[in-house]
Amino acid sequence: MTGGPVIDGRRLLARLDAFAAIGATPAGGVNRPALGPEDRAARALLAGLGAARGFSPFQDAAANLFLRRAGADDGRPPLLIGSHLDSQPTGGRFDGALGTLAALEVLETLEDHGVVTAGPVELVAWTNEEGSRFAPGAFGSQVYAAGAFPRGWQDTLDNDGARLPDELAATLAALPQAAERPLGRPVAGYFELHIEQGPLLEREGALIGVVEGIQGTRWLEVVIEGQVAHAGTTPLADRRDAMAVAAAVIARLQATVMPADVDARLTVGRLTLAPGAVNVIPGEVTFSIDLRHPSGAEIDRLEAEIVALAGEVAADGGCRASVRRSMDVAPARFDARLVGIVEGAAKRRGFPSRRLFSGAFHDALFMARLGPAAMIFVPCRGGLSHNEAEYVEPHQAIAGAQVLCDATLEAMAGLAAT
Amino acid sequence: MTGGPVIDGRRLLARLDAFAAIGATPAGGVNRPALGPEDRAARALLAGLGAARGFSPFQDAAANLFLRRAGADDGRPPLLIGSHLDSQPTGGRFDGALGTLAALEVLETLEDHGVVTAGPVELVAWTNEEGSRFAPGAFGSQVYAAGAFPRGWQDTLDNDGARLPDELAATLAALPQAAERPLGRPVAGYFELHIEQGPLLEREGALIGVVEGIQGTRWLEVVIEGQVAHAGTTPLADRRDAMAVAAAVIARLQATVMPADVDARLTVGRLTLAPGAVNVIPGEVTFSIDLRHPSGAEIDRLEAEIVALAGEVAADGGCRASVRRSMDVAPARFDARLVGIVEGAAKRRGFPSRRLFSGAFHDALFMARLGPAAMIFVPCRGGLSHNEAEYVEPHQAIAGAQVLCDATLEAMAGLAAT
Numbered sequence: 001m002t003g004g005p006v007i008d009g010r011r012l013l014a015r016l017d018a019f020a021a022i023g024a025t026p027a028g029g030v031n032r033p034a035l036g037p038e039d040r041a042a043r044a045l046l047a048g049l050g051a052a053r054g055f056s057p058f059q060d061a062a063a064n065l066f067l068r069r070a071g072a073d074d075g076r077p078p079l080l081i082g083s084h085l086d087s088q089p090t091g092g093r094f095d096g097a098l099g100t101l102a103a104l105e106v107l108e109t110l111e112d113h114g115v116v117t118a119g120p121v122e123l124v125a126w127t128n129e130e131g132s133r134f135a136p137g138a139f140g141s142q143v144y145a146a147g148a149f150p151r152g153w154q155d156t157l158d159n160d161g162a163r164l165p166d167e168l169a170a171t172l173a174a175l176p177q178a179a180e181r182p183l184g185r186p187v188a189g190y191f192e193l194h195i196e197q198g199p200l201l202e203r204e205g206a207l208i209g210v211v212e213g214i215q216g217t218r219w220l221e222v223v224i225e226g227q228v229a230h231a232g233t234t235p236l237a238d239r240r241d242a243m244a245v246a247a248a249v250i251a252r253l254q255a256t257v258m259p260a261d262v263d264a265r266l267t268v269g270r271l272t273l274a275p276g277a278v279n280v281i282p283g284e285v286t287f288s289i290d291l292r293h294p295s296g297a298e299i300d301r302l303e304a305e306i307v308a309l310a311g312e313v314a315a316d317g318g319c320r321a322s323v324r325r326s327m328d329v330a331p332a333r334f335d336a337r338l339v340g341i342v343e344g345a346a347k348r349r350g351f352p353s354r355r356l357f358s359g360a361f362h363d364a365l366f367m368a369r370l371g372p373a374a375m376i377f378v379p380c381r382g383g384l385s386h387n388e389a390e391y392v393e394p395h396q397a398i399a400g401a402q403v404l405c406d407a408t409l410e411a412m413a414g415l416a417a418t
Numbered sequence: 419m420t421g422g423p424v425i426d427g428r429r430l431l432a433r434l435d436a437f438a439a440i441g442a443t444p445a446g447g448v449n450r451p452a453l454g455p456e457d458r459a460a461r462a463l464l465a466g467l468g469a470a471r472g473f474s475p476f477q478d479a480a481a482n483l484f485l486r487r488a489g490a491d492d493g494r495p496p497l498l499i500g501s502h503l504d505s506q507p508t509g510g511r512f513d514g515a516l517g518t519l520a521a522l523e524v525l526e527t528l529e530d531h532g533v534v535t536a537g538p539v540e541l542v543a544w545t546n547e548e549g550s551r552f553a554p555g556a557f558g559s560q561v562y563a564a565g566a567f568p569r570g571w572q573d574t575l576d577n578d579g580a581r582l583p584d585e586l587a588a589t590l591a592a593l594p595q596a597a598e599r600p601l602g603r604p605v606a607g608y609f610e611l612h613i614e615q616g617p618l619l620e621r622e623g624a625l626i627g628v629v630e631g632i633q634g635t636r637w638l639e640v641v642i643e644g645q646v647a648h649a650g651t652t653p654l655a656d657r658r659d660a661m662a663v664a665a666a667v668i669a670r671l672q673a674t675v676m677p678a679d680v681d682a683r684l685t686v687g688r689l690t691l692a693p694g695a696v697n698v699i700p701g702e703v704t705f706s707i708d709l710r711h712p713s714g715a716e717i718d719r720l721e722a723e724i725v726a727l728a729g730e731v732a733a734d735g736g737c738r739a740s741v742r743r744s745m746d747v748a749p750a751r752f753d754a755r756l757v758g759i760v761e762g763a764a765k766r767r768g769f770p771s772r773r774l775f776s777g778a779f780h781d782a783l784f785m786a787r788l789g790p791a792a793m794i795f796v797p798c799r800g801g802l803s804h805n806e807a808e809y810v811e812p813h814q815a816i817a818g819a820q821v822l823c824d825a826t827l828e829a830m831a832g833l834a835a836t
Contacts, residue, residue: 250669254666269700278745292649361650
């Protein structure tokens with residue numbers, strides 16, 4: 001594979017610019033909410049660019065958009081490569097777009113070089129990965145991998161009252177040239193290139209992140225119940241201060257969980273207390289814990305530790321604690337063969353790489369449930385993402401797309417051999 | 419003084435019932451917001467009861483209401499006794515009303531027994547002690563003691579947009595029989611009977627609290643500035659987590675300040691964080707500290723400790739801390755002679771008593787700036803106050819009023835002797 005086709009970096013960068021213009025914000029970012037007019041414009045542009053090279057467009061019921069390049073044996077399940085085109089409200093130019101347009105670049109490079117792959121290769125642009133307009137995110141890939149819509153999805157509204165089913169139908173209708181296809185069709189494999197959205201690659205001077213999997217995420221809601229009392233007249237022995245207990249629990253967790261395990265992530269991102277007056281001891285505090293780890297067993301262990309700690313600290317403070325799960329996404333381990341292919345491809349191109357786990361969700365998390373999957377990360381400046389200042393150096397974007405291209409060809413070769 | 423006149427306990431209890439009916443809530447509490455219709459009705463009833471016994475009513479510009487019983491030398495400054503008639507929205511029957519109606523009971527007892535005091539004794543019902551309709555509280559006594567209104571007071575609105583000056587004028591106009599008198603007139607002294615609003619007396623079986631002073635209160639607003647980042651992708655070393663820092667600061671303060679000093683009170687009653695998403699590391703946390711101590715120097719020392727601790731913990735966590743004062747009320751030490759009179763009166767009646775500091779504000783805090791002042795506490799069940807379930811046993815209410823009566827007479831005697 002050392003002599004595999006070289007992608008057209010200049011074309012890739014031009015495409016990134018063209019798509020960044022759709023929903024461009026004055027600060028240099030992108031506002032392209034899922035299924036809105038800008039998202040539809042981006043999908044139309046992508047379909048048009050594909051059609052110009054003879055790649056057939058398809059859509060499924062979740063408005064996931066596919067561009068297909070046929071293989072020698074076109075009856076085989078396709079190898080999927082891609083990402084998403086929607087953005088956060090004040091998002092960046094690369095989150096999702098880089099992986100989608102790199103996939104287009106791979107298809108075009110194969111076309112440029114007249115490469116005949118053993119089976120079909122398809123670009124996919126998943127619907128509503130961000131989840132910022134319609135919750136939850138990774139909607140398209142979840143629905144695709146599950147082969148069905150989740151219960152109650154029809155009632156999903158955006159902040160302006162628009163209904164998800166209506167916006168989905170309008171988005172599908174806006175691309176009549178794309179033939180309909182069923183959800184959950186088998187795939188030979190899935191590769192996704194994405195920005196790291198974290199600081200590790202940049203700090204270590206790595207150009208390619210070889211993603212071994214995606215951390216599991218469990219959201220806990222902790223409620224501490226104490227007793228409202230007067231801040232001035234209530235001596236320590238009589239206090240059942242829910243905020244004092246909450247602070248002690250959070251401080252203990254912050255001092256122990258992450259320092260003890262470099263792979264663990266624990267974040268308290270929300271906290272509310274009642275009644276919320278300066279001179280009143282809080283009777284109730286509710287806070288969230290976002291807990292992540294590559295190992296599901298470790299997440300279970302940490303949750304048990306949190307439940308025990310909260311109960312113990314609450315009892316010491318005359319309060320009661322309860323902990324409930326509000327979300328739970330199991331970790332994904334990517335396919336060892338595909339991960340090895342990514343690592344080998346980076347190595348052969350001379351790109352410094354390191355293995356890592358993704359701390360963020362991606363569509364690959366759900367695609368890994370359907371078939372072999374892997375991801376390629378490239379650095380982003382300062383680890384910054386979901387931010388208009390999000391930035392990837394041109395040579396980093398090009399390197400990522402090259403690894404995607406090489407990995408696609410090697411995976412196809414391997415798939416042909418099986 | 420052992421043989422001083424005995425108050426009419428049954429009359430006092432009947433008066434407490436009559437006033438509890440004005441603004442009575444279904445749950446047995448009282449809703450009598452300052453300067454509202456119920457407050458005016460209570461003032462009118464009080465003035466009427468006074469007029470029936472020949473006590474002349476007066477009002478000052480802050481609508482503080484006085485009922486005067488003349489003394490032998492009526493040119494002397496009066497001894498003031500009283501409290502307030504307004505309540506919290508879901509307040510109790512005793513907070514304020516007990517002290518006000520006990521003062522009326524004292525005047526009537528003196529009248530019943532034909533006691534001639536050396537100087538005049540006046541009941542006072544201070545305006546807007548609670549501050550729950552118009553902030554700040556203890557408005558009437560503050561204005562009276564200062565002799566002037568605070569800057570900007572005219573712009574004070576309640577939640578429905580009613581203006582404090584309008585409500586004050588209407589309240590004054592509703593009691594045309596009360597002659598106007600200036601703010602800040604000299605007083606010979608001030609006694610206030612009040613419920614403890616804390617658990618100490620009940621727990622120790624004391625009937626009378628001999629209040630030595632009122633804790634100073636300082637409100638601090640602590641802001642921790644960190645950096646917003648992704649909960650999943652940001653490793654510990656890169657986190658500048660404002661919530662983790664805030665929790666550590668609060669936990670350290672709770673673990674040290676009150677355990678080290680039985681007189682200190684530290685409460686975090688408000689906390690807000692931004693942006694407030696489960697999966698986002700908070701970039702900013704703001705929380706309040708309500709700090710109380712009988713010693714102003716100790717409050718200064720604790721504030722310095724808080725500033726140093728917040729700065730140190732914030733620096734360790736890659737954040738910045740700032741601390742500003744949002745309110746500061748110096749402690750009050752009551753007059754040693756008047757405190758001794760209260761203690762002696764309780765002892766002579768055989769009422770178990772203990773000395774204590776008040777953790778709550780009272781009008782006496784401001785009156786202590788104008789002249790000698792002291793307070794008498796009686797227990798309230800479970801220390802509960804600002805609550806419709808607030809409760810004082812009949813014998814406790816009567817004992818408090820009796821001590822107020824005895825102390826009034828002894829203070830007048832002492833004043834006569836000087």
